[in-house]
Amino acid sequence: xxxxxxxxxxxxxxxxxxxxxxxxxxxxxxxxxxxxxxxxxxxxxxxxxxxxxxxxxxxxxxxxxxxxxxxxxxxxxxxxxxxxxxxxxxxxxxxxxxxxxxxxxxxxxxxxxxxxxxxxxxxxxxxxxxxxxxxxxxxxxxxxxxxxxxxxxxxxxxxxxxxxxxxxxxxxxxxxxxxxxxxxxxxxxxxxxxxxxxxxxxxxxxxxxxxxxxxxxxxxxxxxxxxxxxxxxxxxxxxxxxxxxxxxxxxxxxxxxxxxxxxxxxxxxxxxxxxxxxxxxxxxxxxxxxxxxxxxxxxxxxxxxxxxxxxxxxxxxxxxxxxxxxxxxxxxxxxxxxxxxxxxxxxxxxxxxxxxxxxxxxxxxxxxxxxxxxxxxxxxxxxxxxxx
Amino acid sequence: xxxxxxxxxxxxxxxxxxxxxxxxxxxxxxxxxxxxxxxxxxxxxxxxxxxxxxxxxxxxxxxxxxxxxxxxxxxxxxxxxxxxxxxxxxxxxxxxxxxxxxxxxxxxxxxxxxxxxxxxxxxxxxxxxxxxxxxxxxxxxxxxxxxxxxxxxxxxxxxxxxxxxxxxxxxxxxxxxxxxxxxxxxxxxxxxxxxxxxxxxxxxxxxxxxxxxxxxxxxxxxxxxxxxxxxxxxxxxxxxxxxxxxxxxxxxxxxxxxxxxxxxxxxxxxxxxxxxxxxxxx
Ligand SMILES: Nc1ncnc2c1ncn2[C@@H]1O[C@H](COP(=O)(O)OP(=O)(O)OP(=O)(O)O)[C@@H](O)[C@H]1O
Ligand SMILES: [Mg+2]
Numbered sequence: 001x002x003x004x005x006x007x008x009x010x011x012x013x014x015x016x017x018x019x020x021x022x023x024x025x026x027x028x029x030x031x032x033x034x035x036x037x038x039x040x041x042x043x044x045x046x047x048x049x050x051x052x053x054x055x056x057x058x059x060x061x062x063x064x065x066x067x068x069x070x071x072x073x074x075x076x077x078x079x080x081x082x083x084x085x086x087x088x089x090x091x092x093x094x095x096x097x098x099x100x101x102x103x104x105x106x107x108x109x110x111x112x113x114x115x116x117x118x119x120x121x122x123x124x125x126x127x128x129x130x131x132x133x134x135x136x137x138x139x140x141x142x143x144x145x146x147x148x149x150x151x152x153x154x155x156x157x158x159x160x161x162x163x164x165x166x167x168x169x170x171x172x173x174x175x176x177x178x179x180x181x182x183x184x185x186x187x188x189x190x191x192x193x194x195x196x197x198x199x200x201x202x203x204x205x206x207x208x209x210x211x212x213x214x215x216x217x218x219x220x221x222x223x224x225x226x227x228x229x230x231x232x233x234x235x236x237x238x239x240x241x242x243x244x245x246x247x248x249x250x251x252x253x254x255x256x257x258x259x260x261x262x263x264x265x266x267x268x269x270x271x272x273x274x275x276x277x278x279x280x281x282x283x284x285x286x287x288x289x290x291x292x293x294x295x296x297x298x299x300x301x302x303x304x305x306x307x308x309x310x311x312x313x314x315x316x317x318x319x320x321x322x323x324x325x326x327x328x329x330x331x332x333x334x335x336x337x338x339x340x341x342x343x344x345x346x347x348x349x350x351x352x353x354x355x356x357x358x359x360x361x362x363x364x365x366x367x368x369x370x371x372x373x374x375x376x377x378x379x380x381x382x383x384x385x386x387x388x
Numbered sequence: 389x390x391x392x393x394x395x396x397x398x399x400x401x402x403x404x405x406x407x408x409x410x411x412x413x414x415x416x417x418x419x420x421x422x423x424x425x426x427x428x429x430x431x432x433x434x435x436x437x438x439x440x441x442x443x444x445x446x447x448x449x450x451x452x453x454x455x456x457x458x459x460x461x462x463x464x465x466x467x468x469x470x471x472x473x474x475x476x477x478x479x480x481x482x483x484x485x486x487x488x489x490x491x492x493x494x495x496x497x498x499x500x501x502x503x504x505x506x507x508x509x510x511x512x513x514x515x516x517x518x519x520x521x522x523x524x525x526x527x528x529x530x531x532x533x534x535x536x537x538x539x540x541x542x543x544x545x546x547x548x549x550x551x552x553x554x555x556x557x558x559x560x561x562x563x564x565x566x567x568x569x570x571x572x573x574x575x576x577x578x579x580x581x582x583x584x585x586x587x588x589x590x591x592x593x594x595x596x597x598x599x600x601x602x603x604x605x606x607x608x609x610x611x612x613x614x615x616x617x618x619x620x621x622x623x624x625x626x627x628x629x630x631x632x633x634x635x636x637x638x639x640x641x642x643x644x645x646x647x648x649x650x651x652x653x654x655x656x657x658x659x660x661x662x663x664x665x666x667x668x669x670x
Binding site: 200201269271272273274275276277278279280281282285289290294 | 469471474476499500502503506507509511513514515516525526529530576579580583
């Protein structure tokens with residue numbers, strides 16, 4: 001006897017309930033994930049945005065002989081502790097460069113000490129009572145304010161928080177990634193092309209394939225050790241340089257690029273290969289003229305994501321000495337440099353209150369770059385997506 | 389050599405059967421030899437897909453290969469331009485001769501062979517390039533032409549020969565994949581003839597097309613056979629009867645009967661072929 005509608009509905013109700021429950025659970029999980037993300041971004045923005053502003057105060061600067069000897073003497077005693085020492089130190093040099101300054105007195109907006117900066121941002125801790133009163137007075141006269149902190153982007157690291165910027169780290173990241181790209185991209189793509197289009201399917205290639213897949217899962221710090229052992233100890237590549245950092249990250253990025261390229265090559269339909277072989281292409285012509293152009297968007301997307309991964313990497317770079325106090329922008333690939341995440345790591349270790357916002361500011365910059373890299377990857381994929 | 393079970397019906401002495409020639413000659417057709425196949429055996433790993441195939445294919449004819457699914461028609465076709473080389477685990481024995489040379493000999497360059505033996509596939513597979521580049525790619529690659537005017541002329545001629553020129557002459561720069569299925573298949577034919585091959589292999593060229601496009605392709609094949617030797621696989625008996633001069637019936641990897649198409653369809657020499665043609669065999 002077959003079941004009646006009512007009997008079937010009774011059973012179905014239980015199943016429908018299960019579906020509903022599962023749906024709510026997944027939505028809850030999604031909500032939680034979104035909440036974490038919002039909290040994380042909110043916190044970073046709240047802490048990091050102030051880093052893009054820096055206090056400046058207007059003071060009277062006396063360019064006289066005494067100031068050339070003792071830069072502190074260039075400003076009045078009451079505001080002296082409020083002015084950045086980094087700024088004062090530059091005065092003698094500037095007087096040498098512009099002799100006409102000598103003997104003049106000018107009102108100038110100058111970089112304030114980080115304690116003043118923090119005071120204006122509402123952290124009333126670093127200043128003594130007398131100094132705080134002076135700052136209050138300056139502020140009331142409109143002679144102390146927060147301005148856009150262009151130095152954050154144009155200066156390298158510094159022990160004085162008001163002078164510290166990300167320029168050297170950003171340049172270091174760029175140079176390191178250039179090395180990574182120049183090494184990992186051609187080697188990765190050619191390896192994948194060989195494995196996918198030329199290699200016979202035997203034990204050896206299967207072994208290589210398994211190893212490459214495993215390589216992608218190795219903790220990145222091990223690549224640092226490998227880099228130290230091979231590039232620095234065997235080949236004598238200079239420590240801390242973008243060259244050694246880039247090579248080390250290339251080791252790490254290689255499996256990502258190989259896997260992405262193989263996936264992209266595999267997604268090219270065989271009918272295209274047959275068509276090309278059918279008109280008399282050699283294997284290399286099939287790959288160069290037909291398969292690679294179709295796979296290229298996928299290859300680029302994968303490579304960009306691999307590079308973005310490498311860009312956020314710190315652990316392997318600690319081992320090859322790129323996490324250090326490097327105030328100057330590296331002038332060549334063999335000079336000491338640092339990278340953005342390493343810079344963030346260094347700042348995070350500073351005890352001073354002012355470095356907290358630097359840390360978050362650095363993270364914001366890094367995130368912005370990473371997000372735009374990933375967005376580029378998505379755009380590339382969308383624009384060049386082909387239907388055949 | 390062909391081993392024919394005694395139970396099979398046979399029309400008199402199976403003339404020429406063992407020598408690879410058709411049992412009955414079509415006297416309207418050309419009889420210049422194009423491809424000679426002798427004692428061809430092919431294995432995919434351990435399984436034998438072709439058994440002792442002997443066949444002479446004549447120039448400027450259409451030869452149709454028919455037979456149930458999985459009997460080795462495509463496999464045989466791929467032997468003629470060595471596309472089987474691309475499949476791992478294939479081993480091959482026997483002779484496939486063109487112009488007095490064994491196409492499988494070590495000195496034969498498969499790229500040179502595929503220039504003389506073009507191929508059209510079951511599913512239209514134009515390159516994801518413009519219509520123009522689909523045609524121009526191979527001749528340029530083989531250095532047949534280089535000057536722009538020559539390429540233009542060659543593209544036009546190939547498209548005209550394939551009966552596609554009038555339809556696409558105003559949109560040569562549009563992607564080949566934007567054409568309809570039947571147009572794409574004619575584009576693929578134009579691409580194949582652009583390098584002036586001698587033999588064109590077609591593997592069920594119209595099985596993915598509607599009846600009208602199919603008729604267009606059949607007309608085209610009929611025209612093309614004046615210049616080319618065409619070997620085509622088809623599951624459509626009427627099509628074989630309509631277009632082919634000779635028909636070869638394959639069964640389980642063997643060439644059971646090779647005959648003049650008319651004889652094959654009116655009075656087949658073997659029972660297997662008769663059963664297949666009349667639809668008594670799946
Ligand atoms: N790449 C391959 N690897 C292993 N076996 C194969 C391969 N291609 C074909 N075969 C086998 O060889 C035999 C002949 O196949 P083939 O494709 O030549 O048949 P066909 O006559 O073209 O069939 P259809 O009419 O369905 O296209 C079949 O048994 C098939 O399973
Ligand atoms: Mg087939």
